[in-house]
Amino acid sequence: MADIDLDAFASRYIAVWNEPDPGARRKAVEELWCEDALQLLQPPQVMREAAEKVGMRTVVMEARGHDALEFRVRTAYEEFVAPGAADFRVRGDVQRLHDLVRFSWVWAPLDGGEPQGGGLQVLLLGPDGRIATDYQFIGL
Template sequence: MIDIKELVDRYVAVWNEPDAELRRKAVAALWTEDGVQILQPPREIREAAIALGLTSILEARGHEALDVRVTRSYEKFVAPGEFVFRPRDNADRLADVVKFNWEMVPTGGGEPAGVGLEILVLDEGGRIRTDYQFIEG
């Protein structure tokens, strides 16, 4: 039995991790080797894809791609010192599915600049097989 609070804390911490090697190790510990993050793209991308008759699913599959995804997010939002990610206190689990919200907040305090919903499908060992990410605001 896994502790979902601990899992959520480790998940959010990887997006704030400044050390590339520790980030890589955390990605490997969190996701299965063929784990995937499927991201709901911003509305503009979804609308452009629909206009072209396409789907607009963004995904990172496997440790290498997931490491690139986490690193790019870190470099864009956390490294400049403007924001930090933190979990909201609403994690819940049903069988092999965990859901929770997170916030991207200014480092100096204030209202969240972004909020997301994460739905994680876990393997029998508690590692993430599929990570569905919805940006909510």
């Protein structure tokens, strides 16, 4: 298992979601995630409630591979960061247990106001230290 600086790793992960340059963003995706990596997203509560109303008890969104991950990161950037009022940030400690890394993050105003969103990342690392599976739980 690759030895990594946890704080630097989490900072690199969050930085890709704030990256305005498409080329740099794509390069970061390729450096952070394995080629066939999978991101599983637990949707926000409002989406889970809407799905439950129509009988769907398990709602999971997924993106697999560099192209899908880059698309996911780009659309999040365009919606949440590009308008220029807020960005994503690591919140609290980064922890590792063997090949799992976990940390919390927030989406917060640049002016220092209260976070408007956030979540928890649980990352399963491959032997080369890149992300093999990325579990994202939305909600503070």
